Amino acid sequence: MKKASAERILSKAREVIDKEIEALERLKEALGEDFLKAVELVLNCEGKVVLTGIGKSGHVARKIASTLSSTGTPAVFLHPAEALHGDLGLLEPKDVLIAVSNSGESAELTAILPYAKFLGVPVVAVTNNPDSTLARHADAVLLLNVKEEACPLKLAPTSSTTATMALGDALAAVLMELKGFTKADFARRHPGGTLGRKLRLVRDLYHTGDELPVVKEDAPMKEVVLEMTAKGFGATAVVNDEGKLVGIITDGDLRRFVNRGGDFERSTARDVMTRNPKVARPDELALEALRRMEDYNITVLIVVDEENRPVGIIHMHDILKAEMV
Numbered sequence: 001m002k003k004a005s006a007e008r009i010l011s012k013a014r015e016v017i018d019k020e021i022e023a024l025e026r027l028k029e030a031l032g033e034d035f036l037k038a039v040e041l042v043l044n045c046e047g048k049v050v051l052t053g054i055g056k057s058g059h060v061a062r063k064i065a066s067t068l069s070s071t072g073t074p075a076v077f078l079h080p081a082e083a084l085h086g087d088l089g090l091l092e093p094k095d096v097l098i099a100v101s102n103s104g105e106s107a108e109l110t111a112i113l114p115y116a117k118f119l120g121v122p123v124v125a126v127t128n129n130p131d132s133t134l135a136r137h138a139d140a141v142l143l144l145n146v147k148e149e150a151c152p153l154k155l156a157p158t159s160s161t162t163a164t165m166a167l168g169d170a171l172a173a174v175l176m177e178l179k180g181f182t183k184a185d186f187a188r189r190h191p192g193g194t195l196g197r198k199l200r201l202v203r204d205l206y207h208t209g210d211e212l213p214v215v216k217e218d219a220p221m222k223e224v225v226l227e228m229t230a231k232g233f234g235a236t237a238v239v240n241d242e243g244k245l246v247g248i249i250t251d252g253d254l255r256r257f258v259n260r261g262g263d264f265e266r267s268t269a270r271d272v273m274t275r276n277p278k279v280a281r282p283d284e285l286a287l288e289a290l291r292r293m294e295d296y297n298i299t300v301l302i303v304v305d306e307e308n309r310p311v312g313i314i315h316m317h318d319i320l321k322a323e324m325v
Contacts, residue, residue, distance in 0.1 A: 016158065019150035023159035024166055030145035031170075034177055037140040038098075038124045039174055042073060047094030049075040050121075053081065054108050056157040057100040057126075057164065064168030071172050072181040080108035080121050088115055098124045102144070104132020113137045126164055142167055154158045175273040184283045201283035202289050205322055206303045206312035207233070213240055214310055217246055226268050237302045237310040240272045244308045247273030250300070255309070279304045280314055290319045 002262055041148070049068055051063035059075055068075035078090055091097065097116050101109050104127035116123050117137070125138035128146050135141045144167070150158040175181075183202055213231035215224050217238050228236050238247040249272050257272045280289040280301040289301055293316050303312035 003178050006187055011162075012152075016150045019148070020159050020162045023144075023146045023150070023163045026145040026147060027163045027166060030143045034140045034142060038142055038171065039178070039221065041096050041122045041140060042098075042171070042175060043125060043178055044240060045073075045094070045096045047092050047096070049073055049096050049098060050078050050091055051086055051098050051100065051182050052077060052078045052080050052109060052112065053100035054106045055193050056161050057102060057106075057152075060161050060168070061098070062173070062177065063165065067168060068175070069071045070186070071176045072179050072185060073172065078177060080106070080112055083112055085131040086107060091116065091119060091121060093119045093121065095119075096124065097121050098126060099134055099138070100126040100164060100165075101132070101134050102128045102146075102157060104134035106134075110134060110137075113115045126167060159244055166196075177181050183285055194288040201321060202280045202284055202286050202303055202314055203312075205318045206280075206282070206314040207288050207318075208303075208312035212310060212313055213237060215249075215269050216241070217268065217273070219269045221264040221267045221269070221272065225254070225264075225274070226286070228254075233313055235300045235302075235313070237270075238269045244312075245277070245279065245302060245304055245310050247272045247275045248277035248302055277302060279308075282311060286319050286322070288313070289314055290316065 003267045045207050047151065049059040049065070050066040052058070058079065065075040065077040076090065078087060097112070099109055100114070104125065110133045113123065113134070115235055121141040123137060124140045124142060125134045126142045126144065127134050128144040129135060130141060130143055144163045146160045146163050148154050149156060149160060183199070186199060192200055213227050213236035214229050215235055215236055217236055224236060228234065235248055235250040237245055238249060247269070249269060253272050253274055262272065278292055278296055278298065278301060280292070280303045282303055282305070293299060294302060301309050301314050303314055305311050
């Protein structure tokens with residue numbers, strides 16, 4: 001590849017990207033009341049969100065449906081051609097229909113609109129043509145506001161598909177925040193592969209039931225040592241008469257107790273425990289629990305419920321063995 005040729009190629013690539021950036025800026029300027037209306041419709045949807053589109057718009061609509069589903073808003077893709085041959089039964093009265101069409105005049109898409117109106121299904125149009133059939137029959141019109149496509153012929157869907165994709169991401173992100181969607185919620189929807197491992201929750205890895213070492217705060221130290229030895233975590237939770245966590249005893253606590261001349265025969269768990277220990281919650285990310293252990297130079301965390309009752313214990317090795325890091 002000659003230097004001059006390479007420069008022309010890079011220049012053209014940058015020109016395309018610049019045009020798509022311009023399209024995104026124009027999209028941002030176009031956001032307004034109808035976007036707020038679309039958010040309200042989807043947020044209050046008692047059924048599912050149905051995305052539809054043909055051609056490149058269909059590919060993007062399918063991606064938006066996937067993004068919504070993975071971020072707390074149940075959504076499916078309905079192919080408009082298949083819809084006209086029976087699949088329209090997927091659309092139900094409590095749903096919201098998001099129809100994507102750059103021109104707003106795709107025959108397969110506009111043919112769905114009367115059925116949506118018959119069911120009372122609200123329609124959100126994503127289009128670049130505010131005067132289109134799709135826009136006229138929609139309850140909310142999300143205008144792409146794209147001036148021209150970025151391809152050399154100004155024909156291939158480029159700027160318009162980029163803008164549509166960004167609009168779908170914006171909708172999903174806003175809904176996530178309004179619904180209080182958390183990392184734990186995200187983890188539940190991504191259980192497979194590397195991402196799934198990184199997003200595993202404490203409840204996926206902790207030890208509970210008979211594996212949980214726990215003693216009362218008035219337990220004699222002989223009982224404490226036996227419990228720690230039997231369970232093998234190098235630690236035990238200490239609870240009060242109500243079963244709520246009041247402390248933890250670790251191997252380090254035992255060593256410090258011995259070094260300061262403590263009397264095992266006359267002492268109880270209350271005399272040795274570390275009060276107000278660091279804890280984990282069942283539904284938090286295991287990686288967050290690991291960072292807490294690293295920050296405080298500890299190897300175990302007692303897992304507690306909302307009433308501060310121990311429900312499990314997690315060791316640093318549990319997380320490392322899960323190959324999350």
